[in-house]
Amino acid sequence: MPVISLPNVRLHVQELNPEGAETLIMVHGMFSNLAVYYFNIAPMLAKHFRVVLFDMKGHGMSEKVQTGYDLTSMTNDLRDLMDALGIEKAHLAGYSYGGLVALKMATRFPERVGKLAIIEGPDPSEQETLTIIDTYSKEFLIHYIENFADTTRLLAGKRQLEKNHRMYEFLFNETSIRSDMEGEKAFFNDPAVAAIEHETLLIYGEESNCVPSGRTLASRISNATLVLAPGDHNVPVQQPEVIGKELERFFEPSPLPVG
């Protein structure tokens, strides 16, 4: 700890309340890292659960690898991580692309997933992320970090700007992330998504342009509830308390009936 060697990749992992009876695994989004949950949302949920956070490959403090950013590879990583930590079954929460990873887990390994919370999961067929990648430039990056980077709303200094620039340069120019994400365009139309039976919470920012994606999922997943929270795509950063409370309410096991 905190870097775990899996068969295909080494991932940076942080655990809160390891003694918790049930486990909740939280998956961050593209170009972000586990810190999006670490300071506010995860400690709220760690009051009830063992909470496992990890950096996706190529992100945060995990290994920088060139391939395998598609949802199948990402869910292989997550399954391997669960195996390595001895977790048979876990609740999943995923933000943005991490939400798609959580959905994919429910389609591929339904028996290993408890409840499912998707925060701002974008429909990859209309995702502007792909456009963002195409219009990528340093000027764009500065603008993006100041306005949209979903880790924190900290203003980036020079070293941070350089660091972020290196991350984007690496992910865009030295990895398959672009084509891997493009390859997922039809994901919401996958019949396996419509067949998800898990109790599912969909949280979207009411100002977010991903709200239609939330409505699509709500219409396809039979056991899904859509909640709109004040904010846009960055709602976990803008309203960590609100998101933490929604997740707490959703995941917390209902007390046994008395008598």
Next chain:
Amino acid sequence: MDQLIQENKLSKEEIFETLNQFITEVIGEEFVEEMDITPASSFTKDLEMDSIEIVAFSEKVKNHFGSNIDFTGWLSNMDLDEIIQLKLENIINYIQECQ
């Protein structure tokens, strides 16, 4: 001398030296050379640490000072603006209080 001071209690200077070392490990020596790290340095403005670097720093603090210090719990009671304002001396004081 003063009976209230425990023998193994670290001084502020000793804690500062340890934290300084952790910061160097997290952000890299080449960047630290250009900085003047003092107890008044703020994490985000002066040291330009981002959140994942603060996570790595917290991990080192926890591993070094032990489980008596719930550093993550302490941080989680702050809102983001407080974390942005956080200075090295705040952490030094917190660690001293926990000893």
